[in-house]
Amino acid sequence: MEDPLYDAEMQHSDDSRILVVDDLRSSRMLIGAVLAAAGFSNIEYASDGVEAMAKIRESSPDLLVLDIMMPNMDGFEVCRRVRTDLGLDIPILVQSGIQEAEERVRVFDEGATDLVSKPINASELISRVRVHVEHRRLLSSLRQYQSRMEEELRTAEAMQISLLKTDEEASAITNPRGAKIVSHYQPSNKLGGDLWQIFPIDEDRFGLLEVDLSGHGVTAAINAFRLHMLIESLTEDRDNPAKWLGDLASNLYKILPVEHFATAFYAVFDKRTQMLEFASGAAPAPVVLRQNGEHEALDASGMLLGCSDDTVYEARSVQLNEGDRVLLYSDALVEDFKDMDKSLSEDDVAEISKKILAGRDITDFPARIIEKVFEDPSEIMRDDLTIILMEVS
């Protein structure tokens, strides 16, 4: 950040590059002397539009003081070329003797930032130059700040995505344990609070977890990192979904602020019995798509995680069979806040999924359901979106 005293010191010395363009040497010298007396120490001159353009091309000044009536190339043309050809947004302060309102309007239409009348009034010129130079300085510092923030958010996003398993990594765990997995994760506004994880439990079983932290953006993402560490550290009772989810909830209660919480679904699949044991805290109800075309929504009700340190979760289970599929998703897939009647029910999700999956393998399922559900792709960015489809093989 800039020193707060910077501005005060600059009252006396300002090295902003100012290009003074005027065909009359006496005018150039007068303007230059006025600006130099006001503390501007970096002034250059051009005697017509052509010379001015050459200097601007070489290196863009911080401000242009521009005459209109000049031989070779007039001030209108310079304005136009600076804006259109060079695409520069530097302040252009036109100094002109033009009195007609129409012509004065044209000056602005061509891209001038401001206008001072000839003959030059020294204090007016100084005030206007200062205003525009300061404005430009603030603007450029804001832009720098914004681009740095964007850069940092991109880094954070990459870090967050690196927490998640790729389909290959997930398959390496689930394939030998009797199931195939495809997934999709897309954070909202660059950073999100959704997290999913798969861990091997033993040779026959794996655990599948989907968590959605409240809120989104930076806060939710930071909490997602903390949650990730917490999940990694809770290695006991991973084969007992209700117990494990209760432990996760108590630990989240310790780290989350009171208004933050999470919804979660945790399931353990056993390839020997093809049983899916699960526990849930207010997660969107996963949908089981049976091989025979029937479907059912799992009971995913349960206390939010992180609101209380002694939450007990109900142990539930569902018998799966070869070819059955289980779809997990975050609420972003089904909620429509603009028009709540358009929000999808579990049955809607099941029917859409069945159509997509008819006679196909599951590989491109996430992309296809997104295409089907979100007519307007920008809507997807409203909230974090996670989609996980598991198939019993």
Next chain:
Amino acid sequence: MEYRIDTQGERAVIKIQGVLTFDDHEKFKGVVKSITGDDAKQIEINLAETKMIDSAGIGMLLLANDKAKKVGKTVQLSGVTGHVAKVVELSKVDQLIPII
């Protein structure tokens, strides 16, 4: 969202209208402030005219409940129907904030 507060002695009823979502975070601070600032000891948050609530909205209710508890007041939810009822049922918020 919009809200209206009617205080009668020990009891205040706060009516929340419209949707209660992430975007209402700033506005909801006003609700929390009046809960802790007013004289009423019993707060009823009426959601009869709340069309929709998201996870952040649930978080705000939990926050209001927490702040109230800290200054020795109680919060109850009322008028829980429709979409709000579904979310409340799914998340078992009723185990944290009593529903009347």
